[in-house]
Amino acid sequence: MSQPRDYRLHEGTVIDHLPVGSAARALELLGLPREGSITVGINVPSPSQGQKDIVRVEGLFLEKHESDRLALLGEHITVSIVRDGAVAEKTVLDVPDRLLGILACRNPTCITNEEQVQTVFLKQGGFPYHFRCAYCERVSATEA
C-alpha cells in the first residue's frame, strides 16, 4: 500500500482567500502551470468568506506586477511566502492607486492601443474596481 503524498508546501507561495471561481483566472494570470507542483482548492470552506478558492505553487515567488494583477481579482486576497515549510511572510494584496503596464485600455481608439507605450491606470474608489486610463481618460470596470 502506497503512502499518501505530502502536498504541503516547502518553498513557494500560497494565494489564499481568492473569490470562488477565480482560481483558474489566477493560474492564467501567473502563466501557470510552469515548473513546480501546483495545488488548487475550489469552493474551500472559509469561516470569513463562506467559500473561497486557494492556489499553492511550489517554487513560485511573485513579482510585483504579478501580485498587482492578482489583487484585481477581489478583496482580501492574501499571499503567503513559504520557506522551509513555514510561512515566512504574509501580505494582504492591495490594488495600487496607479497600475503601470498591467492592463490594456478597452477603448479601441485610445492611443495606447496604437503606440508602444506603457499603460497607466488610476484607481477610482474601492472594490469592484474602476480604472481611469491616464491617456484617453475613459473610466471602465476592469477585470484582471
Next chain:
Amino acid sequence: MADHVHAGKAFFGRSVVSAEDFTKDEILALLDAARSYDRFEDGTPSFQPVPATLQGRVLGLLFFEPSTRTRLSFESAMLRLGGSVLGFADARISSFSKGETLVDTIRVVEGYCDAIVLRHPKEGAARLAAEVARVPVLNGGDGSNQHPTQTFLDLYTIREAAGQLDGLKVGFMGDLRYGRTVHSLASALLHFDVDLKFIGPENLRLPSDLRGQLKQAGRLGAEVTQLADAGDLDVLYVTRIQKERFPDPMDYERVRNAYRVDREALAPLGENLKILHPLPRVNEVATEVDDLPGAIYFQQSRNGVTVRMALLDLILGGRAGAGAS
C-alpha cells in the same frame, strides 16, 4: 487680480492637454490676458496692435485630422504675435502615412519648433506627445477626448458676453453623450457658481462619469428632452447631433428636427440669452437666429484667436516673460 497675474506665470513652458489640468486662478489669468488683445471700435471687434513678442519663435501645427477653426486660429494667433508656423493639415502628406509612429513624429518635429499644436484621431495622443516632447504640446483635439483651448475660448466668450461667469444659468443642448466640448466646458464651469442644465435626446444623455462628477459637486441641474422644459437660461450652448450616433436613420431624422433652434423656439428665453455653438453647424441653429444680438457663435469662433494669442504668449514667455524678468 494679483493671484491671476501670478497664476499666469504658471503657463510658461507648460503643455496644455486637458482643461482639467488648470486651476481656476490659472484659467482666469488666461482670460484676463486674452482680453488685452481685444479691441472694440463702434461695436466692431478687432485686434489690439501688439508688439511682436514671439518674433523668431516657431509653432508646429500637426493636424492628423481636418480642422478649420482650430488650425487657422492658432496660425493667426502666432502670426499676430510676430511668430512663424510650420506643419501639415493632412496626415496623408506626413510620414505618418509611411507608418511613422506619433512618438517619432513628435521627436522629429520638436527639433524644428518651440511649441507643437497637435490634433490627432486617437484619444490620449496629446498626453503621450506631451510626455515625450521637450517643447510644450497644445492639444488641438484628441479624438472624442479633450479640446482644452476650445473650452478656454468658450469660457472667455461667456464671460465677455455675460459680464461674469458666476451666477449664470447655462444650458447645454444636443449631443450630451459624445460631445467633447460639452463635457470639457461643463467640467470647467464647476470652478464657478453656475447652474448647469442639459437638453438632449434620451439616447444622447450625459455619460455616467460626468453626471456623477456634476452630481457630486451639487451642480447637476435639470436634464430634459425639450428646450421648453429647461426653464430660465442666460446661456444656451448648442452642439451638433451626429448622424453616425444613431443605428436607425429614422431616429436621427426625428431627433435632428427636435433639436433645432429658431427664433420661435428661442423667444420665450428672452433677448438677453447668449447663444453659443462650437461650429460647424448643420441645421441645429437656423440661420435666422444669426441676426439676434445674443447669437455670438461667430464672435466665439473669433475669440479663438485672442485666447490662443494669450496662451501662446504665456507659454512661450512673450510679454509675460518680459514682464517677469
